[in-house]
Amino acid sequence: MARVHHDVLSVEWIKLELIRTAYSTRGGLFAAMDPRAVVIWYILLAIVPWFTHNITVLACLFAIGTVSIFLARVGPLILGLFVLGMGTEVVYLSIAAWLFGGNIETLIALAALNLKLGVVALASMAAFVSLDPEKLSDALLAFRAPQMLAFGVSYGYRMLPILIEEFSTVFEGYRLRTAPPAKKGLLGWRVAAQWAVLAVLSFYPIFLNTAASVRTTVEALETRGFTHGAANAHGCRIRLAKLRIGLLDVVVLTVTVLAVAAAFAAGSIWPVYR
Incomplete structure (x- = not known):
């Protein structure tokens, strides 16, 4: 078991994971799409979170981004770095808010910011892991x-x-x-x-x-x-x-737009604002 963990956490494994990420060798849904459609999909999810402070909407967008990274087959190295970075950011921002006398409104504002950054990061991983040079x-x-x-x-x-x-x-x-x-x-x-x-x-x-x-x-x-x-x-x-823009590209973009619209609809029903 120790030998297996040593092999997994080696420099060679990290090198291979980075090469797989850069050259999109894992496949996935977005790798089969036209690159222009993937870029449009990424821009949509990267811009939309900044037009709202509604926690419900941002949570739904974060869920969409989470589904997208599994469809894109993001590797464990990139995913692990994302989880580590997000977790560390949440911890130190919460500690800073507590030290400087923050209240529940401060925590909600920090949650909104972290969700926005998380949505953009998830969309970035799903899109650029699926695009080779x-x-x-x-x-x-x-x-x-x-x-x-x-x-x-x-x-x-x-x-x-x-x-x-x-x-x-x-x-x-x-x-x-x-x-x-x-x-x-x-x-x-x-x-x-x-x-x-x-x-x-x-x-x-x-x-x-x-x-x-x-x-x-x-x-x-x-x-x-x-x-x-x-x-x-x-x-x-x-x-x-x-x-060529194919049927798959149109379907993915349409489903994404509908999912984003559903997120805003959910936010209007259960509004949680900063």
């Missing part, structure tokens, strides 16, 4: 975003596996050259502190290696005529010709 770049181009912005997003996603591999190599190299603490301390805090220091030190070589990779990539793109191709309207039309 190529799909996201095509969606931005379809919405008339600048070519260099679309390329930058796609390039950033594609650099992620390289950065993770570089970090893993440098970090393991530091571990091999560094003696472990003589005493682990309570709950192994000295080991955790040493790993944190090594993680910070690992970023400096990564910056140098990344700069070299970026220069090589830019030279290769310019050799292949990337700048000219980006400004060519005919080439852009050929690239976007594969995008």
Whole structure:
């Protein structure tokens, strides 16, 4: 059992989870949709929470976001970080409100804020876990975003596996050259502190290696005529010709709009305001 937990919580597992997230290899409902429809769906859920302070409405929107992450098959690493972040934020905001003499209205206001941030975070996870670099770049181009912005997003996603591999190599190299603490301390805090220091030190070589990779990539793109191709309207039309809004896209967007309308209807029946 200890060996299994060690394998799950390893650097290699984290690296594989990040790669699966960046390249949308888990599948799911939104991965089968047109990327433009996914972006529209995300914008809808990211904007709607900021138009209300009704706790009932926000709770319903949070429930919609929760269902969406399961339909999108969000990985355990991203989901765990979200739960940890939300839990920590709720705890320290509640403590701060109590220390500064807050009352029940303060707690309701903090609950509304946390629900809004939670809805946006859930929608972000469900949408961007389902879009690989190529799909996201095509969606931005379809919405008339600048070519260099679309390329930058796609390039950033594609650099992620390289950065993770570089970090893993440098970090393991530091571990091999560094003696472990003589005493682990309570709950192994000295080991955790040493790993944190090594993680910070690992970023400096990564910056140098990344700069070299970026220069090589830019030279290769310019050799292949990337700048000219980006400004060519005919080439852009050929690239976007594969995008099609299908029945699944229409159904998902319609169901989402109806669910949001139902959330506001529920808020009018059971109003809980800040």
